Amino acid sequence: MVFWEGYVSDELMGTFAPIVVYWVYAGFYHLLPPLDKYRLHTRKDEERKNLVPFSTVVKGVLLQQLVQAIVTLFLLTTTTKASGVVEQPSIAKQILQFLIAMFVMDTWQYFVHRYMHQNKFLYRHVHSWHHTLVVPYAIGTLYNHPIEGLLLDTIGGAISFLISGMTARTAVMFFCFTMVKAVDDHCGLRLPGNIFHLFFQNNTAYHDIHHQLQGLKYNYSQPFFSIWDKLLGTYMPFNLVKRPGGGFEARLAKE
Template sequence: MVFWEDYVSDEVMGTIAPIVVYWIYAGFYQLLPPLDNYRLHTKRDKEQKNLVPFSAVVKGVLLQQLLQAIVALSLLTATRNVSEDVVQPSIPKQVFQILIAMFVMDTWQYFVHRYMHQNKFLYRHVHSQHHRLVVPYAVGALYNHPIEGLLLDTVGGAISYLVSGMTARTAVVFFCFAVVKTVDDHCGLWLPGNIFHLFFQNNTAYHDIHHQLQGVKYNYSQPFFCVWDKLLQTYKPFNLVRRPEGGLEARPVKG
């Protein structure tokens, strides 16, 4: 039994929970004090380099989440187990399903993301919208062109769900985890003890490299692992160095 069972269905929870979690976690980063010593970019860089105002980013994210919610509710409802005695898989099986979903999502997003960079039309008219945030921040994690949001995130999530064979209840956990990881990758902060930085090479600094001019053709993998980047030689290693004026910088390793 889970806490929402008496209030909403697993299908509804799988639709709304990732949206709520996104704004709670991104809002947490938004409300933090300056923490200049842990920023990968100065606040001045954020103000000067980003090509889109905060209000437009919020509107863009809300539009993507609306489209995602429509698809998610339709998919989860269509695949609902109509048996009155739905037996949830064992915990080990659910963990295995989530791992499968993580790999499937990474695979889909790597190749679609990379193609959006290689196809000049798609980059100019679709993917470049996300790169208007030269200095990423948490609220902008899902700031994409609606077509990219549909192809990269929504379709990628749907395929991951279907291939893994997870139930709607397991999907609540997976999609919320994926959202938290994506927000963290865009937060622009390298905070001590961040569990994602400890357990994932694909992290805030790794993705920050991709948003910079010298790394835009590298580090396509998202949101979990670096497998495809390393296999297909699009991995760009980096060093974290202290800036003289304070804060940190992710510098690509040359060569």
């Protein structure tokens, strides 16, 4: 039994809970004090290098979430009706479904993401939207061209859900977890005790390398593991060093 049972359907929770989680978690980072000694980029760099204003980013994120909500609600409702009443699987099975979904999502996002960099038309007209945030920050996590948002995130999530065989209730937890991980990867902070930095090599600094000019064709993997980068030669090693003025800097290992 979960706290929303009897109040909201699993399908509605799976659709809207990740959106709420996004704004709560990203908003948490946005409202934190400067924390200069933990930043991967200075605040001046964020203001100087990013090419789109904050208001445009917020509008872009809301548009992507609108499309995601429509597709997710349709997907969850349709699959639930098709399968009928399904008992919630054991914890062990749900963990297995989580792992399968994580691998499927990583696989989908790696190859679609990499192709968007290799295809000059797609990069110039679609994926470059995301890279206008040269210095990533939490609320800009889902700032993408609508086509990219649909292909990379929405369809990627749908495929992960379908292949893993999870129920709508398990999907609530998976989609929320995925959203928190994605936001954390874009937060631009290396906070002590952050469990995502402890348990995942693919983390804030890893993705920050990809947003740098020298790392643009490396570290495509997201949001969980670095398997495909390492297997296919697109992994860029880096060192996390303290910046003289405070904070950290993710530097390419070859520098």
